[in-house]
Amino acid sequence: MNDAAPPAAEFDCQSCGACCSYAADWPRFTLEDDATIARIPAALVDDERGRMRSTDNRCDALTGQVGRATGCAIYALRPDVCRACLPGDDACLIARRHFGLPV
Template identity: 40%
Template sequence: MPSTSEHPCLTCGACCASFRVDFSTMETQECGGSVPDGLVVPVTEHTARMRGTDHASPRCAALTGKIGVKAACGIYEWRPSPCREFDAGSDACQRARARHGMPVLDDPLAA
């Protein structure tokens, strides 16, 4: 478990290597949003996906570091809405952590 001064997401990264990340094309730089176009894969006319998240073993192209040790989003300020809405300690978070052999977060926001 990270120290009390460090948010658990700063050592985790499991969510970034567990799920497909789809979002509106309006969030891409090309359409006036902030998600860098080089990290986006078009899905439909209105849907984009973070590069790397649709692989059999997903890993977002924006994820840096080692999962469970020290991980970070390389585009944190410009990340898409599904990433902004993902909650530490949620059921999806706990599933992602389990997928990577990490323990459950007892109190994810006790920072």
């Protein structure tokens, strides 16, 4: 059995969304400055926990259905931690496995 991940081009984030629904503690702000966080709509920021607000482990900015069609309501303003998760990287594959999506 080959556990090697397919090339990143084969992973389509807009038909996945697993990374945005994997854990309530993620995405946690790490490198963002106050000005960057201030651009994100306040209703989507969990100030007490220093992360994006989530409901049932799902980022509140995620739209659509995981594994079918998804999007980010604030894609252009998304925090650095979201930008750092790349198609096919370790975090992506862990989240995809959690949802039973192909890796």
